[in-house]
Amino acid sequence: MADPAAPVFADHVAENRRHWDADAPKWVASGERAWAQTEPTWGIWGVANRELPLLPDDLDGQRAIELGCGTGYVSAWMQRRGATVYAIDNSAEQLATARRLAVAHGVDDIEWVHGDAEHVPQPDASFDFAISEYGAAIWCNPRVWIPEAHRLLRRGGSLVFLGNHPLATICTHPDGALPVGTTLERGYFGLGRLDWTAAAEDPGGIEFNMEISSWMRLFRDLGFDVADYHEIQAPSSAEGVKFSVPATWAKRFPAEQAWVLVKR
Numbered sequence: 001m002a003d004p005a006a007p008v009f010a011d012h013v014a015e016n017r018r019h020w021d022a023d024a025p026k027w028v029a030s031g032e033r034a035w036a037q038t039e040p041t042w043g044i045w046g047v048a049n050r051e052l053p054l055l056p057d058d059l060d061g062q063r064a065i066e067l068g069c070g071t072g073y074v075s076a077w078m079q080r081r082g083a084t085v086y087a088i089d090n091s092a093e094q095l096a097t098a099r100r101l102a103v104a105h106g107v108d109d110i111e112w113v114h115g116d117a118e119h120v121p122q123p124d125a126s127f128d129f130a131i132s133e134y135g136a137a138i139w140c141n142p143r144v145w146i147p148e149a150h151r152l153l154r155r156g157g158s159l160v161f162l163g164n165h166p167l168a169t170i171c172t173h174p175d176g177a178l179p180v181g182t183t184l185e186r187g188y189f190g191l192g193r194l195d196w197t198a199a200a201e202d203p204g205g206i207e208f209n210m211e212i213s214s215w216m217r218l219f220r221d222l223g224f225d226v227a228d229y230h231e232i233q234a235p236s237s238a239e240g241v242k243f244s245v246p247a248t249w250a251k252r253f254p255a256e257q258a259w260v261l262v263k264r
């Protein structure tokens, strides 16, 4: 008989666990590089935190959560800034890399948790700061994980997350043919669930995105104020194609967005 206390995963959570457990070996090298960095950098183009200030310099005394921590480098950056860190990820294989890198860097006080960022086993109002870089930010249903992040934060706490800009999503062919182009390949309205399990290139995983107005409405209805919204442009020095986005494209259009929210 099934354990009635066992967590019930949404189908995208189960598929994304399968996808990320299989994909984890591809992310070890980039995780190692990011753990070794002293200055945080963000997103596809590695924009420095001083230009894109997503992490405060001082998190001393704050309790922070990373939602979909992957190889754990953002958690390491927060720990070095003084935070007590709780890092949750859906993939045991990604967490194995995170744990190994923590040991290699002499870090023994990050709490690594295997679980679903849509349902975090922590009490209400237990964190001052929450962050996701391409974790829950794109792999979780925003109508579930954003309310969950709101529940977890104390009043005045911040949620920061970075992921694909909806413009890049609609310029990606629905059959997954890459790279991102300059044709509108799908409608903007009703983006929602993006199933890449049958994609022509790099198949696997189910992502989510929304129209900017829907993100805004969700934040307002929950009780988040938007402190900042970044549409990230590739720097003039960027070259080639990274994560399916040509640098030439990302100098003209925003491939990524980052939200900085404060719980009212």
Ligand SMILES: C[S@@+](CC[C@H](N)C(=O)[O-])C[C@H]1O[C@@H](n2cnc3c(N)ncnc32)[C@H](O)[C@@H]1O
Residues within 6 Å of the ligand: 013, 016, 017, 020, 027, 031, 067, 068, 069, 070, 071, 072, 073, 074, 088, 089, 090, 091, 094, 115, 116, 117, 118, 133, 134, 135, 136, 139, 140
């Ligand atoms: C691209 S990584 C981002 C994390 C980190 N910035 C990195 O690059 O290592 C995406 C991560 O999101 C995690 N993820 C996907 N769905 C999740 C969920 N429902 N709950 C927690 N983590 C999830 C995956 O397991 C994966 O490790």
